[in-house]
Amino acid sequence: MPISSLLSAAPDKENLPLPLPTVTKAPAATAAAAAAAAAAASRKRKSTEALAPAPEFNVDDIYLGNQEIDENPDQVRRKINRYIDGGATTKTAFAREIGVSSKSLSGFMAENGPNKGYNHASYRAAWEFFKKREMVGLKLPVKRLKTTAATATTSGATATAPGTTGTAASRKPAFNSAGVDLGDIALPGEATDAVPVFDSCDEVRRKINLHLKKEGVTQAQFCRDILAQLQGPGRPASIQGSQLSRFRGMKGAGAGATTGVYYGAYVFFEKLRLKEGKPKTKHRTDMEQAWGPEGFDRENDSRRG
Structure with missing residues (x-):
């Protein structure tokens, strides 16, 4: 074959199209992972900025x-x-x-x-x-009342703050220094602080002294127990330990008869007596005979016994 024919049969490499550059696509899963990593890094930066330590406050x-x-x-x-x-x-x-x-x-x-x-x-x-x-956002502490296993068994519920009310099915026990629920005991005249009193002041003082000797009973809690019995319009904002101490230091059947400590403590102990199913004492029956259905005179101090 003539050389000219061979040359005409050879491919014209200069006129051939150049090959396209090879492009490797990342798998979809790899791209998604990269995007997630970038988002996480962004969130981490923002989180770090948000959690920067707040300035401390000194009261x-x-x-x-x-x-x-x-x-x-x-x-x-x-x-x-x-x-x-x-x-x-x-x-x-x-x-x-x-x-x-x-x-x-x-x-x-x-x-x-x-x-x-x-x-x-x-x-x-x-x-x-x-x-x-x-x-600076500091709250007052909350005192939790302690209950014994026997108390929990008797009440069927845990201790709650005194004064809880509600229906018989939903009401939670109102525990106090006696460790029992007195919320289901109502005395005639209680709503107006007119419960007839049948213990002398000295007798109420004797009961208070015995009660405060019991393990776990504090004067502060008993003052709150007394206050819880006062429901009339003249109810004070609080019963202070100094008031209780002052009443305990008096002597005489009628000494302190006009005080809220005397009346409130009597109501508390009377409810406790009924709750525990205890009978009336001889002092109690003698007072009923001496003072009649209206009870002991609470309008005058230092009366005769």
Whole structure:
């Protein structure tokens, strides 16, 4: 074959189309994983930024200046009682913490009534203490009442705060210093604090002293038990330990007859007697005969027995 023919038969490489570049596609699963990783990294950055440590607050650094007090003395006293009874501190330590003497704090706590105690240094000092705590989100402690296995078995429920009410099926037991539920016991005249009293003041004092000797019974809780029995329009905001101590220190069948401690304690012990199914004492029957259905005179102090 002539050389010219061979040359014409050879392919014209210069005119051939160039090959396309090879493109390797990533599998779909690999692409999705990469996108997820990128999103996770973004979220991690945002999360890290969001969790940056917040500045710490020091209660002592808060300055209230001459800010007006927005709670009355009784409201402040209730907070003090709850703070101490909740186990956060002792009365002496609390006085030191707010910068007053124990004597000053005791004087303020001995007052009773929303308008009693404005002039005490402990009033504003305690109010400032709790106000600062509220501003940084610190709540008052909650005291949990302890119950024995026998109590839990008898009641069929766990302990709850005193004063719980409701239907017989739904009402939770109202436990107190006696460790029993007295919420299902109602006495005639109770709604208006007019229950006839058939124990002398000395007899009620004797019962109080015996009750406070029982294991686990505190004076603070018993004061709340007394208050829970007062339901009339003249019901005080609280019963203070100083009031209980003052009544316990009196002597005489009628000494202290006009006090809420006397009436409230009598109602408490009478409900407890009925709950436990105990009979009336000889003193009780003698008082019924001596004073009739209206009961002992509670309008006059230091009466004859």
